[in-house]
Each structure stands twice: as structure tokens, then as C-alpha cells.
Amino acid sequence: MTELICIGVPYWLGSKADYTGSVEVLQASGIADELQAEWIDIAPDFDAVPDPLIAVNRALAEAIQAHADKVPFIFAGDCTSCLGAVRGLAYQDPAIVWFDAHGDFNTPETTLSGFLGGMPLAALVGRGNQHWLEGVGLRPLAEHDVIITDVRDLDPAEAELLHHSDVIVLKNVADLLTIDLPQKPIYIHFDTDITHLDDLPAVSYPAKGGPHVDDILPTLTRLGRSGNIAGALFTLWNNSLPGAEKSMQTTRRYIKALAEALQMR
Numbered sequence: 319m320t321e322l323i324c325i326g327v328p329y330w331l332g333s334k335a336d337y338t339g340s341v342e343v344l345q346a347s348g349i350a351d352e353l354q355a356e357w358i359d360i361a362p363d364f365d366a367v368p369d370p371l372i373a374v375n376r377a378l379a380e381a382i383q384a385h386a387d388k389v390p391f392i393f394a395g396d397c398t399s400c401l402g403a404v405r406g407l408a409y410q411d412p413a414i415v416w417f418d419a420h421g422d423f424n425t426p427e428t429t430l431s432g433f434l435g436g437m438p439l440a441a442l443v444g445r446g447n448q449h450w451l452e453g454v455g456l457r458p459l460a461e462h463d464v465i466i467t468d469v470r471d472l473d474p475a476e477a478e479l480l481h482h483s484d485v486i487v488l489k490n491v492a493d494l495l496t497i498d499l500p501q502k503p504i505y506i507h508f509d510t511d512i513t514h515l516d517d518l519p520a521v522s523y524p525a526k527g528g529p530h531v532d533d534i535l536p537t538l539t540r541l542g543r544s545g546n547i548a549g550a551l552f553t554l555w556n557n558s559l560p561g562a563e564k565s566m567q568t569t570r571r572y573i574k575a576l577a578e579a580l581q582m583r
Contacts, residue, residue, distance in 0.1 A: 320389055320580040320581050320583060321355070321387070321388045321389065322353050322354070322355040322388055322389050322390075322391050322577060322580070322581075323355055323356055323358065323385040323388040323389070323390050323391070324345075324349065324350045324353065324355045324356065324357040324358070324390075324391050324393065325357075325358055325359075325360065325378065325381050325382065325385075325390050325391070325392045325393070326341045326342075326345060326357065326358070326359040326360070326393055327341065327359075327360055327374065327378055327392060327393065327394035327395065327399045327402075328341035328342060328359065328395060329362075329370075329374050329394075329395050329396075329399075330395040330396050331370075331371055331396055331398060331434055331435060332362075332369070332370030332371030332372070332373065332374045332375075332398070333370055337395050338395070338556050338557040338558040338559075339557045339558075340393075340395065340554035340555055340556065340557040340562075340566075341393050341394070341395060341554060343557055343562075343566060344393055344554060344566065344569065344570075345357055345393075347566065347570065349570060349573060349574075352574065353391070353573070353574070353577045354581075355388075355391070358381060358385075360374065360377040360378050360380075360381050361377055362374045362376070362377040363376075363377070367453070369449075369453060371398055371401075371434070371450065372450065372453035372454060374398075374399065374402065375398070375399065375401040375402030375405065375450070375453070375454045376402065376405075376453070376454055377402070378392065378399055378402030378403060378405075378406060379402040379403075379405035379406040379454055379455075380406070381406070382402070382403065382405075382406025382407060382549065383406050383409075386409075389547060389548070389549055389550075389580065390403070390406070390407075390549040390550070391549070391550050391551075391552070391573065391576075391577070392549065392550065392551040392552070393551075393552050393554060394551055394552070394553055394554065395553070395554065396435045396553060397418070397422050397435055397438050397439075397507070397509055397553050398434060398435055398437075398438045398450075399551060399553070400438050400439070400442065400507050400551060401438060401441070401442070401450050401451070401454050401456065402454060403505060403507070403549060403551045404442060404456060404459070404505060405454040405455060405456045406549070407503070407505055407548045407549050408456060408457075410502075410503040410548045411502060411503070412463075412502065412503045412504060412505040412548045412549075413463040413464070413465070413500035413502050413503070413504050413505070414442070414459065414463065414464045414465065414504070414505050414506075414507060415465045415467070415494070415499075415500075415504055415505075415506050415507070415541065415545075416439060416464060416465065416466040416467070416507045416509075417466075417467055417468065417491070417506070417507065417508045417509060417512045417534070418439075418466065418467075418468070418469055418507070418509040418511070418512055419468065419469065419470055419471050419509070419511045419512050419523075419525035419528055420436060420469065420471050420472070420509070420511070420523065420525065421436075421439065421466070421469045421471075421472045421476050421477070421480050422435070422436055422437065422438050422439040422440065422509075423436075423437075423439050423440045423445070423472070423476050423479055423480040423483075423485075424436045424437045424440060424446070424473060424475075424476045424479075425437060425440050425445050425446025425447070425479070426446055426447065427446070427475075428446075428473060428475035428476050428479055429473060429476070430473045431473075434447075436473075436476075438450075439464070439466070439507075440479070442456075442458065442459050442464075443458055443459050443460070443461045443464060443483070443485070444458030444459075445479065445483075460484075461483050461484035461485045462484045462485075462486070463500065463502070464485045464486065465485075465486040465488060465494075465497075465500075466480075466485055466486070466487055466488070467487075467488040467490070467491045467493065467494060467512075467537075468488070468489070468490065468491045468512050468528060468529060469487065470525055470526075470527060470528065471523070471525040490529075491512070491529045491533060491534055491537055492529075492533060492536075492537070494537040494540060494541070495536060495537060495540055499540075499541070499544055499545045500545070501546075502546070503546045503547070503548035504541065504545045504546060504547050504548060505548050505549055505550070505551075506538075506541060506547065506549070506550040506551070506576070507550075507551050507553075508538075508550060508551065508552045508553070508572065509553040510552065510553060510554060510555055510565070510568070510569050510572070511523060511524070511525065511553070512528060512529065512534065513528060513529065513530070513531060513534065513568060514527065514528045514529060514530045514531075515528075516530070517530055517531040517564075517568050518531070518555060518561075518564070518565045518568045518569070519559070519560065519561030519564060519565060520555040520556050520557065520558075520559035520560065520561040520562040520564075520565040521555060521556055521559070521565070522556045522559075531568050531571060531572075534572065535571065535572070535575045538572060538575045538576040538579065539575055539576075539578075539579045540579075541576065541579070542575070542576045542577070542578070542579025542580045542582075542583075543579045543582065543583065547576075547580060550576060552569065552572065552573060554569060555569060
């Protein structure tokens with residue numbers, strides 16, 4: 319049976335300032351016990367690293383590496399934690415399956431808002447913000463090793479950048495039920511805001527439309543049963559918004575579906 323380790327990353331862009339507490343709420347729900355897994359929290363050294371975002375991601379990478387005999391399930395406040403997740407799994411040379419309503423494919427040149435949380439996937443493949451990768455000791459991944467599904471909220475220049483890249487863009491999450499999965503280890507990046515707002519309403523950057531929870535669950539089951547899963551990161555809901563309880567319950571369904579598929583192998 320696949321052994322899991324739960325890793326909490328209770329930060330928002332490397333800080334506690336705008337973080338809403340969803341990681342601790344998920345932990346208190348007993349998810350680790352249900353997964354028969356230990357829960358650990360990262361311990362960033364903010365004194366040693368000037369950039370707090372890099373400090374958080376270094377600590378995450380170290381936590382993953384310290385438990386290399388287990389599959390990490392990472393629970394984070396925002397998507398920039400993918401940097402530490404991929405660094406921690408870098409020895410496996412993973413491909414990425416990225417679930418997100420947003421592309422996270424902006425660079426400092428394409429962004430309309432300047433929001434750093436909209437840039438980490440671009441950084442991972444060598445586009446913009448390479449000081450992040452240098453800070454955690456990571457080389458860019460090949461674009462053709464990245465699959466992104468159901469992205470539907472893009473800045474205009476971000477959309478052009480993504481659709482002219484070699485990233486595999488799936489229009490419908492159900493396509494994950496039929497496509498050939500990567501033959502190498504897979505890092506699953508799951509931003510819960512991919513979900514239709516009827517099922518998961520408490521998100522900071524809502525996007526209209528999207529798949530319902532019952533459309534998404536079979537894709538996680540297929541990945542868990544048929545893919546070589548190196549690890550998974552779940553970007554959680556905004557616990558300060560209406561619908562937080564429902565959003566937590568939907569998120570727990572996703573986590574348990576993937577875990578049960580892995581543990582049945």
C-alpha cells in the first residue's frame with residue numbers, strides 16, 4: 319500500500335498577512351488520520367532567506383526530501399508552493415498535471431495585476447521570475463511535460479503565451495479520462511478553484527463555469543490508479559469567505575478520492 323505524508327504550508331505568498339487559516343482547518347478535520355498518514359508543518363527560516371516566498375519553498379522542498387519514502391500530499395494557501403513541491407520531487411524528474419481555473423502562466427511582462435500567485439507555472443518552465451527557481455535550486459521543466467486542464471480565466475497576453483507554448487492544454491477535465499498519461503512520475507497540482515462555484519464557493523479569485531465535483535473526482539481516481547504519482551499539492555479554499563464549510567467538504571472529497579486510488583494499488 320502506498321504510504322502518504324501530509325505536509326501543511328500555512329502561508330499566502332510566503333506570508334501570514336493575508337492567509338486565512340484553511341490549512342489548519344483541514345488538519346483539524348482529521349484528514350491525516352483518515353489517510354493513515356502523519357501530518358507535518360514546514361518550518362521556514364525567514365532569518366536566513368531574504369525573500370519569504372523562497373524561504374517557504376525551501377522549507378517545503380526539505381520536508382518532502384526528508385520523507386522521500388512516502389508520497390507527499392501538500393496542503394497550501396496559494397499556488398506558489400508548487401516551486402518547493404517540484405524542487406522536493408526533482409530527483410524523480412516529474413511531469414505535471416495542473417488543475418486550475420487560472421493559467422498561472424503570467425510573467426512580470428504579461429500580468430495585468432502584478433499578482434505573484436498568477437505566475438508560478440510560467441516560472442517552472444523558465445518564463446519569468448527565474449530568481450524563484452534559482453532561490454530553491456531548481457532548473458526549468460520542459461513545457462511538453464506539463465498538462466493543464468480547464469483553464470478558463472486568463473489575461474490576454476498570458477493566454478497568448480500559454481497557447482503558443484508546448485504546454486498541453488486540455489479544454490475539459492474529462493479529457494484526463496482518455497488521454498495517455500505521462501510515462502514518468504507525475505506531480506499533481508490541484509487548485510481547488512477549478513471547481514464550479516456551486517460546489518466550492520469560497521475562493522479568492524472566482525471564475526465562472528467550470529466542472530462540478532462529480533466531473534472531477536473520476537479524473538483523480540484515474541490518475542491515482544493509472545499514473546505514477548510522485549506527489550500532489552492542493553491549493554485550498556479561502557476560509558474567510560462564505561461557503562467555507564462546503565468548500566472544505568468538497569476539498570476533502572478530492573483528497574480522499576486520490577488517496578484511496580493510490581492506496582488500492
